[in-house]
Structures are given as C-alpha cells and as structure tokens.
Amino acid sequence: xxxxxxxxxxxxxxVAQGGCGPDYANFFRxxxxxxxxxxxxxxxxDIERIAGRFPTALWRRADGSTREITVWCSNDYLGMGQHPxxxxxxxxxxxxxxxxxxxxxxxxxxxxxxxDLERELADLHGKExxxxxxxxxxxxxxxxxxxAKLIPNCLIxxxxxxxxxxxxxxxxxxxxxxxxxxxxxxxxxxLLVEAGDRPKLIVFESVYSMDGDVAPIGKICDLADRYxxxxxxxxxxxxxxxxxxxxxxxxxxxxxxxxxxxxxxLAKGFGCVGGYITASxxxxxxVRSFAxxxxxTTALPPAVAAAARAxxxxxxxxxxxxxxHQRQAARTKAALEAAGLPLLHTATHIxxxxxxxxxxxxxxxxxxxxxxxxxxxxxxYPTVPRGTxxxxxxxxxxxxxxxxxxxTAALAETWDALGIPRAGTVFVEAAE
Amino acid sequence: xxxxxxxxxxxxxxVAQGGCGPDYANFFRxxxxxxxxxxxxxxxxDIERIAGRFPTALWRRADGSTREITVWCSNDYLGMGQHPxxxxxxxxxxxxxxxxxxxxxxxxxxxxxxxDLERELADLHGKExxxxxxxxxxxxxxxxxxxAKLIPNCLIxxxxxxxxxxxxxxxxxxxxxxxxxxxxxxxxxxLLVEAGDRPKLIVFESVYSMDGDVAPIGKICDLADRYxxxxxxxxxxxxxxxxxxxxxxxxxxxxxxxxxxxxxxLAKGFGCVGGYITASxxxxxxVRSFAxxxxxTTALPPAVAAAARAxxxxxxxxxxxxxxHQRQAARTKAALEAAGLPLLHTATHIxxxxxxxxxxxxxxxxxxxxxxxxxxxxxxYPTVPRGTxxxxxxxxxxxxxxxxxxxTAALAETWDALGIPRAGTVFVEAAE
Numbered sequence: 024x025x026x027x028x029x030x031x032x033x034x035x036x037x038v039a040q041g042g043c044g045p046d047y048a049n050f051f052r053x054x055x056x057x058x059x060x061x062x063x064x065x066x067x068x069d070i071e072r073i074a075g076r077f078p079t080a081l082w083r084r085a086d087g088s089t090r091e092i093t094v095w096c097s098n099d100y101l102g103m104g105q106h107p108x109x110x111x112x113x114x115x116x117x118x119x120x121x122x123x124x125x126x127x128x129x130x131x132x133x134x135x136x137x138x139d140l141e142r143e144l145a146d147l148h149g150k151e152x153x154x155x156x157x158x159x160x161x162x163x164x165x166x167x168x169x170x171a172k173l174i175p176n177c178l179i180x181x182x183x184x185x186x187x188x189x190x191x192x193x194x195x196x197x198x199x200x201x202x203x204x205x206x207x208x209x210x211x212x213x214l215l216v217e218a219g220d221r222p223k224l225i226v227f228e229s230v231y232s233m234d235g236d237v238a239p240i241g242k243i244c245d246l247a248d249r250y251x252x253x254x255x256x257x258x259x260x261x262x263x264x265x266x267x268x269x270x271x272x273x274x275x276x277x278x279x280x281x282x283x284x285x286x287x288x289l290a291k292g293f294g295c296v297g298g299y300i301t302a303s304x305x306x307x308x309x310v311r312s313f314a315x316x317x318x319x320t321t322a323l324p325p326a327v328a329a330a331a332r333a334x335x336x337x338x339x340x341x342x343x344x345x346x347x348h349q350r351q352a353a354r355t356k357a358a359l360e361a362a363g364l365p366l367l368h369t370a371t372h373i374x375x376x377x378x379x380x381x382x383x384x385x386x387x388x389x390x391x392x393x394x395x396x397x398x399x400x401x402x403x404y405p406t407v408p409r410g411t412x413x414x415x416x417x418x419x420x421x422x423x424x425x426x427x428x429x430x431t432a433a434l435a436e437t438w439d440a441l442g443i444p445r446a447g448t449v450f451v452e453a454a455e
Numbered sequence: 456x457x458x459x460x461x462x463x464x465x466x467x468x469x470v471a472q473g474g475c476g477p478d479y480a481n482f483f484r485x486x487x488x489x490x491x492x493x494x495x496x497x498x499x500x501d502i503e504r505i506a507g508r509f510p511t512a513l514w515r516r517a518d519g520s521t522r523e524i525t526v527w528c529s530n531d532y533l534g535m536g537q538h539p540x541x542x543x544x545x546x547x548x549x550x551x552x553x554x555x556x557x558x559x560x561x562x563x564x565x566x567x568x569x570x571d572l573e574r575e576l577a578d579l580h581g582k583e584x585x586x587x588x589x590x591x592x593x594x595x596x597x598x599x600x601x602x603a604k605l606i607p608n609c610l611i612x613x614x615x616x617x618x619x620x621x622x623x624x625x626x627x628x629x630x631x632x633x634x635x636x637x638x639x640x641x642x643x644x645x646l647l648v649e650a651g652d653r654p655k656l657i658v659f660e661s662v663y664s665m666d667g668d669v670a671p672i673g674k675i676c677d678l679a680d681r682y683x684x685x686x687x688x689x690x691x692x693x694x695x696x697x698x699x700x701x702x703x704x705x706x707x708x709x710x711x712x713x714x715x716x717x718x719x720x721l722a723k724g725f726g727c728v729g730g731y732i733t734a735s736x737x738x739x740x741x742v743r744s745f746a747x748x749x750x751x752t753t754a755l756p757p758a759v760a761a762a763a764r765a766x767x768x769x770x771x772x773x774x775x776x777x778x779x780h781q782r783q784a785a786r787t788k789a790a791l792e793a794a795g796l797p798l799l800h801t802a803t804h805i806x807x808x809x810x811x812x813x814x815x816x817x818x819x820x821x822x823x824x825x826x827x828x829x830x831x832x833x834x835x836y837p838t839v840p841r842g843t844x845x846x847x848x849x850x851x852x853x854x855x856x857x858x859x860x861x862x863t864a865a866l867a868e869t870w871d872a873l874g875i876p877r878a879g880t881v882f883v884e885a886a887e
Contacts, residue, residue: 044683045654047606047715051737054605058744065744067565072757074553083567098564098753099557113554113758114546121506122545122762123727125531130832130847132530133499135515157728158589160752173486174479187751222477251476283479290753295555296589309483312490312497319619320592321530321722324759325504326545330554400562415562 062381063403068392070094074105077421082398092396093426095416100264100372101344102421103294103334112333117326124322128311132322136329143332144299147262147270147339148285152307155328157320159259159288159298160188165316166286166300167192167226167255173309174222180214180252182206182227182238189226189257198224205231208242215250223252229272230260233407233415235369240273244281255284263292264345264372269338289331293338297323297331347420348372351427355418358431364438365446367413374416375402376434378443384412387437395433494813495835500824502526506537509853514830524828525858527848532696532804533776534853535726535766544765549758556754560743564754568761575767576731579694579702580717584739587760589752591691591720591730592620597748598718598732599624599658599687605741606654612646612684614638614659614670621658621689630656637663640674647682655684661704662692665839665847667801672705676713687716695724696777696804701770721763725770729755729763779852780804783859787850790863796870797878799845806848807834808866810875816844819869827865 058064071081071089078094103109116136126132137155144153156162167189171177179193179200193200201218203211215223225247227238240256247254258271266274271287273279284306289297300310311317338344352372359366359376367375378384384401391397391414399414407413414434418427438445490496503513503521510526535541548568558564569587576585588594599621603609611625611632625632633650635643647655657679659670672688679686690703698706703719705711716738721729732742743749770776784804791798791808799807810816816833823829823846831846839845846866850859870877 045606045652047654047685048735048737050606050654051735051741054741055737055744065561067560068563069565069567069570070563071567072552072557074549074551077553081567083570094557094563096563097557098559098562099553099555104555104557105553109554110549113549117506117542117545117549117762119506120504121509121531121537121726122541122759123531123536123722123725125504125526125529125536125726126832127530128499129497130530130834131500131502131526131528131830133501135501135503135513138501138515157593158752160748161589161593164748174477174482187747191747220477222479222482253479288753290555293555294553294557296753296756296759303480303483305480305483305487309486312487315619315623316592316596320590321720321728324728327554327728327756327759330549334554398563400558402562 062385068398068400070398072104074110077102077105078419078426080398082392090396092392092398093429094398095418095422095430096399097417097419098291099294100292100417100419101294101338101348102419103263103292103338103344106294106334106337108337109294109330109334113326113330116329120325122326123324126322127318127320128322129318134322134325134328136325136332137322140328140332140335141299143335144287145301147268147335148301149279150285150301151304153299153301154307154311154317155297155299155323156317157297157323159286159290161316162286162298162300163188163257164192164195165314166284166310168195169310169314170255170284170306171196171198171224173313174224174253177222177224178218180211180223180225184231184234185226185228186232186257186259193226206236206238208239208246211243212246215246215252220251223250224255225252226255228257228259230371230373232260232373233375233402234367235371235373235375237272237370240276240282241278244278253283255286256282257286259286259288259291260373262287263334263338264348269345289334293331293334295327295331295334297327344420351418351420351422354424355416355422355427355430358427359434362431362435363445364434365444372417374418375413376416377446378412378414379410381409381412383441383443384414386441387414387443390437390441391433395429397430397433494817500830500832502830504536506542509534509537510851510858512830514824522828524824524830525861526830527854527862528831529849529851530723531726532724532849532851533726533770533780534851535695535724535770535776538726538766538769540769541726541762541766545758545762548761552757554758555756558754559750559752560754561750566754566757566760568757568764569754572760572764572767573731575764576719577733579700579767579771580733581711582717582733583736585731585733586739586743586749587755588730588749589755590728591718591722593748594718594730594732595620595689596623596627597746598716598742600627601742601746602687602716602738603628603630603656605745606656606685609654609656610650612643612655612657616663616666617658617660618664618689618691625658638668638670640671640678643675644678647678647684652683655682656687657684658687660689660691662803662805664692664805665807665834666799667803667805667807669704669802672708672714673710676710685715687718688714689718691718691720691723692805694719695766695770696780701777721766725763725766727759727763727766729759776852783852783854784850786856787848787854787859787862790859791866794863794867795877796866797876804850806850807845808848809878810844810846811842813841813844815873815875816846818873819846819875822869822873823865827861829862829865
C-alpha cells in the first residue's frame with residue numbers, strides 16, 4: 024500500500040459532517056489500532072527482485088535508498104521465476120500477443136497459451152482435464168465450493184490445518200462440515216463412520232506450508248475408498264518440487280491416480296502466478312460452468328500462461344532443481360541445528376525456526392534485515408497459532424554454502440542479541 | 456478447459472466401486488446436462504491475440520487449423536494490451552525481475568513495481584492510498600466484505616444490477632443488505648430513511664457493463680451525505696475510458712472526491728490484469744490488514760504491475776484513445792441503427808444488439824464466426840436476465856470504418872439468415 028501526504032490529496036468528504044451519520048473513518052482506524060496493540064500489524068518490505076541473481080534482491084527503504092539483501096523466505100522455491108526459458112516465454116508471448124487476455128474465459132479471453140497450459144497440467148497429474156484460475160487462492164475457494172455444492176447433501180471433512188483459501192471454499196459451499204484433527208487418520212475414520220451413507224468430500228493438503236509436514240495421502244485414499252468419499256488434495260507447496268516429473272507428493276507416493284481432484288499453484292515451485300485444478304473431464308467442466316469466481320473474472324494473460332507452461336514442461340524433464348533444492352534444504356537444516364537454533368524438524372524443504380512471541384519474531388526479522396541484509400518475514404498469528412510465531416526459512420537451489428554459513432551466523436547473533444530462547448530443537452512427528 | 460482422450464489417461468479410481476458410496480461422477484455430468492438442456496452450456500473460442508494488429512486475432516479450431524478473425528467483444532476497450540509502452544514495460548521488467556512475485560505481499564512478494572503502481576492509482580483517483588488485488592473480482596469480493604465487516608451493525612444498500620463480484624462481496628460480509636432498484640434514487644432514499652441512524656454502505660457501479668447505462672453518482676453522493684452513508688463505487692467499465700485523466704465517470708462528473716472507495720480494474724481499459732481499490736489511508740490499511748483474499752494470495756508479478764502502471768500513466772496524459780473510442784462507438788451505433796438492427800441505446804461505449812433467446816443468440820454468434828470471421832460471444836443467462844440475451848459489441852479505437860461496415864453487413868445477413876426479429880431499436884433511459 025502506498026500512503027500519500029495529506030497535503031497532496033483532495034480529501035474525501037468528511038463522513039461525520041454536520042453531526043450526521045457515524046464516524047466511519049474511526050471504525051477503520053480502530054481496527055488497525057487493535058492490530059498494533061496485539062503486535063501483529065504487518066509491514067511489507069519493498070523488494071525488487073533481480074533476475075539471474077536469485078536469491079539476491081534490492082530492498083528499497085522508506086527514504087528511497089536501496090540495499091542488496093538475500094531473500095530467505097521466497098515461495099519461488101526453485102527460482103523458476105528467473106529461469107531463462109520461463110522469462111523467455113513471457114517476453115516472447117507478450118511481444119506476440121500483448122499483455123492482457125482482454126476478457127473473461129467466455130468473452131474473448133480464452134487464449135491459446137491458456138488452453139495449452141491446461142493440457143500440460145492435465146498431463147502432469149495424469150487427469151482428463153485441467154482448469155486454470157487467476158490464483159491458487161481462487162482455485163480453492165471456487166473449486167471446493169462449487170464441487171461441494173454440486174454434490175447433493177454433501178458433508179465436507181476438512182483437515183484442521185487447511186489453508187485459509189480452503190476454509191473459505193468450505194465456508195462458501197454452504198455445506199455441512201466436520202474438521203478432523205490434523206493428519207489424524209483415526210479421527211477422520213471416526214467422522215466418516217458417523218457420516219454414514221451420505222456423500223462426503225475429504226479436503227486436505229499434501230505439504231502443510233507452515234510446519235512443513237506431509238499428509239498420509241495413500242491412507243486417506245484408503246479411507247475414502249472404504250467409506251465412499253471423494254478426495255480433494257491441495258499440492259500447492261509440492262508441485263514442481265516432488266515426484267518424478269514434479270507433480271507433487273501424490274506422484275512421489277504413487278497415489279496420484281487415486282485422488283479425485285488435485286489442486287496446485289503456478290506461483291510457487293513454477294515461479295509464476297495463477298492456480299488450477301486437475302480432475303475428470305466431468306468435474307472440470309462442471310466447475311468451469313458453475314463457479315462464479317471462474318466465470319466472472321478476466322483470464323490470466325497469455326504471457327503468464329506461456330511462462331507457466333514453460334516452467335511446468337521444464338520441470339517435467341529436469342530433476343536437477345528438485346535434487347539441489349532438497350540438498351540445500353538439508354544443508355541449511357544441518358547448519359542451523361549445529362548452531363543450536365530451535366529448528367522445527369520437517370520432512371520437507373520448509374525450515375521453521377521457532378520464536379514463540381510475536382514481538383520478538385518481528386524484532387528478529389527487523390534485526391536480520393537491518394544488521395545482516397537477510398530478509399525473512401516474521402510469521403505471526405493468524406498465519407500460525409499464537410505462541411508458535413516463527414521465522415519460516417525456504418532454502419532454494421540457489422542458496423549456496425557461503426550464504427547458508429552467513430545465515431547461520433546471522434541467526435545465532437540475532438538470537439543472542441535479542442535474548443530469544445534456544446529451547447532446544449523441536450521435533451514434530453512426520454505424518455508418514 | 457482441455458479435454459484429453461480417455462485412452463491417454465490414467466483413470467481415477469472409480470468412485471462407485473464395489474457398490475460403496477454414491478456415484479459422484481454422475482452429479483457432475485447431471486449438472487452439465489442441465490445446462491445443455493437450457494441451451495446455456497458455454498463453449499469457449501480458442502483465440503490467439505496478435506500484438507500490433509488488434510482487433511485481428513487467430514481463431515484456433517478444434518482440429519488445430521487457424522483462421523484470422525476480427526474480435527468485436529474484447530474488454531481491452533482501448534487496445535492498451537498491445538500498446539508498445541505497456542508491452543515494453545512487461546518485457547523489460549520480466550527480464551530485470553523475472554516472472555513471479557515469489558510470495559504473498561507480506562512474505563517476499565511486495566515488489567517495487569507493485570508499490571509504484573499503488574501510488575499511481577491513488578494519484579489517479581485523488582485518494583490517499585491504493586491497494587492492488589490479483590483481480591477486479593477479488594478486489595470487490597474482498598474489499599466490500601472486509602469494509603462492511605469492520606463497520607459495526609452495517610447495512611449494505613446494493614444496486615440490483617451489481618456485478619457478481621460485488622454480490623459475492625456483500626454476501627461474504629455477512630451483513631444485512633437491502634437491494635435498491637437499478638439506478639433508482641427514490642427507492643434508495645426510501646431504504647436510507649428506513650435504515651435510520653445505523654451505519655450504511657451504498658455499493659454501486661458507474662457503467663453497468665451489459666446495458667451500458669450510467670449511475671447518477673453525484674445524486675447518490677447527495678443521498679449518502681444527507682443520510683450519513685458511506686459510498687463504494689465500481690468503475691471497472693470506466694477507468695481509462697472516461698474523465699480528463701481516465702479515472703472514470705466520477706472524474707468526468709466532477710464528483711470523484713465525494714466517493715469514499717473507488718474500485719477499478721487493470722484488465723479492461725488498462726489492458727492488463729488485476730484489480731484495486733483507492734480510498735483513505737485508514738480504509739486501505741484496514742483492508743490490507745484484514746482481508747483474507749488479499750493476505751493469503753501471491754502478489755501480482757512485477758512485470759504485470761509495471762505494464763499496468765505504464766498503461767495508467769500513458770492514459771493519464773493521452774486523450775487520443777478515449778476520443779477515438781467514443782467516436783468509433785458512435786459510428787458503430789449509427790451504422791447498426793441505419794441497418795435496422797435492434798440496438799439497445801446506451802450513453803456509453805457498450806453496444807448491445809438484442810436477440811432475446813439463448814439458442815438464437817448462440818446460433819448467431821456461431822454463424823458470425825464461421826461465415827464472417829467475426830467473433831462476438833453470445834451473452835446469455837445468468838450474465839443477463841432470460842429473454843434479454845444479446846450480442847454485446849465493444850468497438851475500440853482500432854475498429855476502422857471498413858471493419859464497422861463489414862460488421863454491419865454481417866449482422867444484417869445473420870439476422871436475415873436465422874430469422875431473428877428486428878423488433879425495432881430498444882431505448883433504455885440513461886440514468887443521468
């Protein structure tokens with residue numbers, strides 16, 4: 024958000040003029056004050072990415088001055104956003120087709136690069152069809168709500184740690200829901216038994232982004248088969264990163280064909296923007312035809328679709344990035360653990376270092392940026408539960424040994440300087 | 456959506472296996488069958504835009520062959536998606552910064568081009584702040600719901616013809632709502648009086664996209680002042696197109712400073728993708744801090760933000776496109792009227808030609824594409840009420856006299872060939 028100086032601005036008519044009507048401005052100031060009071064007001068760092076030098080970026084300060092920093096919290100997990108084939112596809116397509124799609128999918132916006140991208144995604148996940156949305160958020164919100172609405176008397180069974188976009192999709196559907204304890208198969212089975220014969224939709228993720236743990240996908244599919252439920256799997260933090268061709272954890276575990284709907288993003292492992300579902304032709308056609316969040320919105324630009332397709336195609340054939348990603352994540356974990364930092368052990372590429380206090384977490388992030396040129400955004404409530412505030416570190420194939428060493432030293436210094444407890448390494452059971 | 460051949464596909468586990476559980480696939484097939492039965496199943500034309508030759512595009516048929524066509528239904532109203540400064544900003548920024556933003560606004564995705572774009576939009580609308588969303592749809596859905604939720608006991612007064620994204624925003628807020636008859640000041644006043652002292656939010660559009668009529672913004676602001684209500688205005692079909700600097704109808708009418716929140720899109724007049732609100736710093740900061748649809752989604756790519764900013768900047772200083780747009784729209788209307796086609800008269804650039812039947816409307820569009828190489832998507836229910844099905848024509852500065860003549864002849868031939876009634880020109884009162 025940009026704030027302009029009051030003197031530059033032609034002011035809105037005061038809402039409480041002449042004593043008539045409520046003081047609306049005050050409602051908004053109050054709401055933001057509450058966030059300040061709870062120490063969870065978010066300040067966005069102004070960053071300029073530098074293609075070819077990832078994870079190095081420019082940090083633009085409030086006074087306009089800039090400084091080179093190292094980004095350690097990007098969800099462009101493999102740095103594909105700067106890959107020459109991906110950038111090349113975007114620039115070539117923009118020159119050929121222009122920038123915007125020019126309309127909704129139905130009205131002039133159904134461009135060939137987008138149709139080709141959907142074919143590519145269907146192939147990636149071994150499904151009949153793919154359907155692209157403007158974001159992963161919208162794909163969950165519109166996908167889950169539309170699918171559940173089209174199933175008469177549907178009961179949704181939703182993992183307790185599901186992402187906000189999935190929660191919104193569940194809520195939007197208007198269907199009855201039950202929350203099962205995170206990755207808890209016994210609890211899920213209990214709820215499936217209770218539900219009886221009615222139609223049931225199980226919605227869950229493969230990699231949970233904040234704790235970095237993994238769902239027992241195969242075992243959830245076993246339960247779905249046994250009790251006659253449909254399955255909807257969010258692979259947002261896994262696509263591009265896991266499996267022989269980068270289709271995610273379900274591919275790695277050999278259970279991709281057992282999941283009814285696989286949802287993914289083009290914005291993280293694939294380095295672009297947008298989201299999608301893949302499923303049977305009937306499901307994709309129904310969502311395409313009934314989801315307002317799909318129907319009434321401008322399609323993704325052809326240049327973005329082309330870039331995303333280039334990224335998906337590249338990662339289908341190249342394992343180099345996935346291997347380097349896992350290697351550098353393991354090295355980062357080992358270095359931080361050796362330095363006695365309170366690591367949350369995970370089975371994935373996500374490296375949470377626990378702080379447990381919102382104010383300290385923000386202070387640690389500010390200290391790292393200002394004193395060490397290291398950018399790791401603090402993760403506070405509501406993204407994670409209170410008391411589990413953390414720095415969430417995402418090593419990429421491009422974070423080299425020297426950068427890992429500098430990160431480790433900077434974190435150790437920050438922990439000491441701010442007196443953050445090194446309560447010992449925290450172990451969380453992997454789900455499978 | 457892309458459909459693959461069944462033989463290529465590793466099938467999902469059958470959902471009705473062994474007689475256990477409902478036949479889920481059937482629910483989705485049934486839903487789509489209902490659309491076929493009502494003659495409102497949508498088929499997307501596969502189009503490849505050609506930068507520099509707008510409104511000419513390539514139509515890719517199902518057999519893979521292509522044909523040059525003229526697009527007459529694009530919402531890239533001014534052809535800015537192919538403007539050299541806009542394409543140049545996208546390609547230059549993609550080369551410099553890569554493709555994706557790499558994260559949410561809070562976590563590594565707050566790139567400098569996006570911050571600069573928000574400054575540009577705040578300046579465009581004379582507001583303290585701007586806030587960019589991944590789409591216009593999301594900006595309404597997240598903006599309206601968040602603003603209304605933050606106002607205690609808020610009553611929403613919503614125009615009957617508001618876009619689906621606004622309806623979703625109203626619904627999402629959970630607030631009580633009253634619908635006022637479209638552009639009906641007397642009815643709005645009646646509801647304001649009934650509401651008494653409680654906080655009230657009036658949500659409405661400037662240009663209504665399907666009928667092309669215009670709201671009496673100033674008079675709505677008079678009522679808002681008199682009864683102490685806040686105002687939220689969607690200028691999606693007006694930004695770039697109206698006003699001295701392209702800020703929309705409120706700017707043209709000299710009432711921009713009286714509206715509390717102005718929402719717009721980067722995908723239509725500006726030719727890119729994304730949406731935004733502009734308002735006081737307090738409102739934008741509150742929405743930024745509380746809207747899940749803003750917080751939990753990856754930011755727009757820097758290259759898209761840079762392209763959008765280039766478009767906004769260009770249209771602030773150049774009136775050539777706006778003037779040519781109005782001129783070519785007027786010429787198109789005159790030509791179609793002279794040919795006796797059933798035009799819905801509008802005060803704007805939108806040219807609806809009425810058909811009044813879903814099947815005929817689809818047949819007319821197919822005939823135009825196949826026999827004349829003219830692409831105008833049929834507009835059927837639920838986008839417009841049943842019985843008001845239409846071809847919605849959007850002339851641009853690039854549709855020249857020869858193209859207007861060809862369009863007119865093609866429409867006349869189509870009306871005759873399919874026996875569509877020429878019930879006479881339809882007049883709809885402009886609102887102001």
